[in-house]
Amino acid sequence: MNKNRRTFIKNMALAGGCAYFSLSPTRLLGEEGEKRIAPMERVDDNSLNYKQTIIILKKAYMREIQAHLAYTKFSLKALEEGYSNIAYLFKSFAVAESIHGRNFRNALVSLGEQPISPAEKIEVLSTKENLGQAISLELKEIDIYYPEHIRTIKAEEHWNSITAVSHALASEKQHEHLLQKMKKGTGIFWSMLKQKIEGExxxxxxxxxxxxxxxxxxxxxxxCGKPNSFYKEIEKAK
Ligand SMILES: [Zn+2]
Known part of the structure; x- marks a missing residue:
């Protein structure tokens, strides 16, 4: 290997920019093998080294896009039924889910993979029922899917993906908290709940x-620890 290429790979590994480079070619293929490494071979290496990560990213991407589509529809339904704040809540969640989806897509693309979009099958019920659907969706993400995903992909150490999944989990917790907060103190009666939410x-x-x-x-x-300039106010649903 020429000196420039060696320095480049070393710098990339130090910068932690691309997980591929963190595994030295010598470790992967031996001294002889490193001569055979060409850029085209990276995809194969990724699909081998990050097999579980790729499977999980694809699943998570599909779920996030599905959630994005569901929340967009729930928002429209809430508007139709005259609940503008609930429509606004769903619209905001839809934006957040699309950001998670984008992060998973980026992680997949960096591994030489393409995400698969979900086949759209979304049941839109009444807004009252859609709120219930949203809570159970968020709870599944928090209690089952994301903790399981993190456990599965940790061993493969693709840190961009682990970060993306951890961020999605933390954000779904906020969603669930917001949904529960809306219900808190309103008792179990829908009429009281909607009055409280819509009055705020x-x-x-x-x-x-x-x-x-x-x-x-x-x-x-x-x-994620970024400055607040990365926060955008979501426009009200209309
Ligand atoms: Zn953030």
Whole structure:
């Protein structure tokens, strides 16, 4: 290997920019094998070294896009039924889910893979029922899917993917918290719930890096640690 290429690979590994370079070619193929490494071979190496990560990223991407589509429809349904704040909540969640989807897509592309879009099958019920659907969706993400995903992909050490999945999990926790907060103190009666939600002047702000969803702009993002300039106020649903 010529000196320039060796230095380049070493610098990339040091910078931690591309996980591929963190495995030295010598470790992968031996002294003889490193001569055979060509850029075209990276994809094959990735599909071997990050097999589980790729499977999980594809699954998570599909679920996030599915959630994005569902929340967009729930938002329209809420508007139709006259619940503008609930429509706004769903619209904001839809934005956050698309940010998670984008992050998973980017991680897949960096591994030489393409995401697969979900076949759209979304049941839109009444807004009251859609809120219930949203809570159970978020709970599944928090309690089952994402913790499982993190456990599975940790061993493969593709840190961009681990970060993307961890950020999505933290953001879904915020969603679930917001949904529960809306219900809190209103009892179990829908009429009281909708009165409370619709009576509030609410605003949603979303971190464009990680999808963090908050009702106030923080000093720094509590999930990804980026400055608050990455937060965008979501426009009301209309
Ligand atoms: Zn963030």
């Amino acid at each position: 002047d609410v605003a949603f702000f979303i971190c464009q890096v990680c999808g963090s969803t908050l009702t106030e702009i923080p000093d720094i993002c509590p999930i």
